[in-house]
Amino acid sequence: MIRLHTVATVALLLVFGLWAACGNDPRARRADSELGGSILVSAATSLTAPFTQIGQNFTRAHRAVDVQFNFGASSALADQIVAGNSSDVFASADQANVTKLDDAGLLAGRAAVFARNRLAIVTKPGNPEGIRSLADLPAAGVISLCDLAVPCGKYAAQALEAAKVSVPEGRVTRGQNVRATLTAVTDSDAVAAIVYASDAKGAGARVATVVLPDSKNVIAVYPAVTLKAARNAMTAKAFVAFLRGAKGQRILKEFGFLAPA
Amino acid sequence: MATVTIAFFALPLLALMQRARWSTLWSDLTTGPALDALRLSVACAAAATALSLVFGTPLAWVLARTRMRGRRLVRALVLLPMILPPVVGGVALLAAFSLNSPLGGWLHDALDIQLTFSPAAVIMAQTFVAMPFYVITVEGALSHVDPRFEDVAGTLGAGPLAVFRKVTLPLIAPSVAAGAVLAFARALGEFGATVTFAGNIAGRTQTLPLAVYLRLEADPPAAIALSFVLVAVAVFALVSMRGHWFRT
Structure with a gap:
């Protein structure tokens, strides 16, 4: 009886773990004609606070959209993307790592600078x-x-x-x-x-x-770009545009960033 | 099913070997920052192992042999770092020994000692996570020693220390060695507690795992070369453990 219980508990935990791990897969929902679905944004660590808030604002404006973030050093994120661990949007704290992805042929369109920093x-x-x-x-x-x-x-x-x-x-x-x-x-x-x-x-x-x-001082520039491997290119583009829009800019300024130029 | 499991463990290792740049492996390991990290790691892990032997053996004895009150609590406390995320261990060490803490502040004011960002902090972080492996191994061995051997030695006139040295220690020697190897391997691989408590200063507190993590971006082949050192030590630990923790 006890063994059966243990097996049942372990199985339940496993199922729960799988559900928790996979249930929120950002790629699970697909985009339709309207903006929708999930996007995964790989963004520089320094963007953690403003992007979390921008993400909330963006999903409030587009109810069918879900934005998930992968924050890390831009160089580490670029390496991940080159290694095939791709996402929909890349927001870097410098131009060099965007160029690295461009050289590897991984960008869809041109990168747009959305902020600067001192x-x-x-x-x-x-x-x-x-x-x-x-x-x-x-x-x-x-x-x-x-x-x-x-x-x-x-x-x-x-x-x-x-x-x-x-x-x-x-x-x-x-x-x-x-x-x-x-x-x-x-x-x-x-x-x-x-x-x-x-x-x-x-x-x-x-x-x-x-x-x-x-x-x-040295001025850091922050470009954002949609990736070729994006599963949800339309929402990804809308997110990049949102960063450069009035609301995105207001939030970035609140958190101590400078306007693009 | 078993095949899948084997593949799951074998594949990453094979992939690592496939990505290695074998022609420059040796020079990657023996130049500049890699060599510094290697030296520091071996020295600190050896020190952590020595501390585990000196301070862990008496504790293992107390846990295995006495009926001290609160023994179970002590055992849980000592084993906690085995399952605690190492970063949490690092944060706890900071809370106890940083300049802002009462103890760390006193050490600094009275003795002019700053532990954070020092090799001593590396050794402390490694000992914190590695010693439990030693203690649990030796405690297990001690509780399997027939106390009658020790009793007889005692009746023949040997004092408690002599009994421990001449009777108990030889009986548990294989476990002491196994525990030490295990602790050394764990200390060498320590990352989270070290980077949190000791920081990441090249040549001073940057150990192998820290160098692997940071060089992965700057110089992937060097990072992989350093990874092989860690893999080799782990394999050596397992081989020397053969027949101790598991049958072969």
Whole structure:
């Protein structure tokens, strides 16, 4: 009896697990003439907060649509897409990873820039180390930067190079994406991090933000594009257009992003 | 059904081997950041294994031999890291030892020690997740040792420590070795707790799994070469485990 019970329980759990795993397959519903169906949007980590809200607004405007997100470092997402793990829309934190997909012949149409972003230094609340500029970073403790393969790491390297500042690699902890880079300051003991201004804004009182003047700053560009492998090209295109529309732009601005140009 | 299961486990490994760039495998492993990560990983995993032996053996003995109150609770506590997501372990270590925590703050103010972002943090994170494997293996062996051997040694005049060293330890030696290998393999593969608690500083806290994950984007062949080291260690652990955890 007990064994039968166990088998039944395990079977039930399995069935439930499969249902939970597959029930929400973004490709399950197909588009019809009206906008509908599911799209999967692969988007840069820094877009997590605004895109979650934009997704809600988009589905409110198009009731038959379901938007799912796959957030990660743009470089990691581009690699996934090249490896065949495709989605409907790719929203990158730089042009390079879009070009990479273009070279691989994976894009449907041209990429459209929908936002830009600045870099900022974040420190512990109250800025106890008194960091005022990039030049103060080499003398501080452990600095958190994005990995060099990730857009935010490349931008930070550009900014540091332009300012002729070099932080010894032995004191740099590298995050897999901008969120991990930020977390090293908010939740661990890194003294400062270079992240996007939007992330600095999102972190609120958990950090102090040191604004980088435009002359010392690097502007990140965010292009979005529909992928050739999209199962739901019409909804995907509508989502990209929505990003550039008034509502999408208002939300992005709220979260600390700059207008496309 | 069994064929499907075998394929499920074999296919990813074969695919990994197929994607490897064999001609440069050796140079990928022995240059720059890969070699640093390899060195750091082996050193830290060895230290974590040593700590597991030193601190895990007495605990295994207490769990197997005494009727201490709360023994079950202690066992559950020690085994928890085996099933806890390692990232959660890392967050817990941060909560206990970061500069913001009372203990971490005191260590810093009184002794000028900062654990986060140090190799010591790597060792702590690895020990946290690996020691339970050692403890559970040795506890199992201890509870199967016939206490009469020890009793006899005691009546012949040996003190408790001498009994443990001369009678108990030789009897459980194979399990001590197996537990140590298992703990070493687990420590070497540790990712989540390490990246959370020790960060990812090249040459200082960037271990093999962290290097694999980050180099996958920058330099896939190097990442795959590093993966092979981890696979090789896992295979070695299983081979040396033969006849211990399972029959062959």
